[in-house]
Amino acid sequence: MRNAALFTAAAFLLTAPLPPGVAKEPAPTGSAAEPGDAEVAARSEALEVAGAFSNDGFKIRDGHWVDGIAVNKPKIIQVNLFAGNQYWFIAAASEKAKKIAVSIFNEKGEPLLSEPYSNARQSAAGFAPETSGPYYVQVEETEGEPATFCFLYSYK
Numbered sequence: 001m002r003n004a005a006l007f008t009a010a011a012f013l014l015t016a017p018l019p020p021g022v023a024k025e026p027a028p029t030g031s032a033a034e035p036g037d038a039e040v041a042a043r044s045e046a047l048e049v050a051g052a053f054s055n056d057g058f059k060i061r062d063g064h065w066v067d068g069i070a071v072n073k074p075k076i077i078q079v080n081l082f083a084g085n086q087y088w089f090i091a092a093a094s095e096k097a098k099k100i101a102v103s104i105f106n107e108k109g110e111p112l113l114s115e116p117y118s119n120a121r122q123s124a125a126g127f128a129p130e131t132s133g134p135y136y137v138q139v140e141e142t143e144g145e146p147a148t149f150c151f152l153y154s155y156k
Helices: 036-055
Strands: 063-071 077-080 087-093 097-105 114-120 122-127 132-142 147-155
Touching: 036 063, 036 087, 036 122, 036 147, 063 077, 063 132, 077 087, 077 114, 077 147, 087 097, 097 114, 097 147, 122 132, 132 147
Parallel strands: 097 122
Antiparallel strands: 063 147, 077 132, 087 122, 087 147, 097 132, 114 122
């Protein structure tokens, strides 16, 4: 999880208390070695989607988060959002994943309506919070084999 430090102020990966009904995954482990092909591929796919949103004025938040993912083992990332901003949460996976999904939840663990984007191994959810505070983004593999995914987000 060498990139987690880049999210310290804006996103807390599974460290804060989670709302009822939201399962906590163990913190990922990893080495500081050079990124592997799967990580590079997942990040490239995520940046491709984020680039499309930047054409609409969205800025890509510094940093990204990479980890393994498997069917029925979603990952949850806590983010602090600000009312008045618009966000796109983007995830993309390596080739072993066939389909992933991104969902957003409030601090009570209730699903929120978001603008969806999905293209097999790429998925995103657009959201504009009415109130500032903590929210949870779930990245889930719905089809495929265990894979590597990359998460990042944009705002304006």
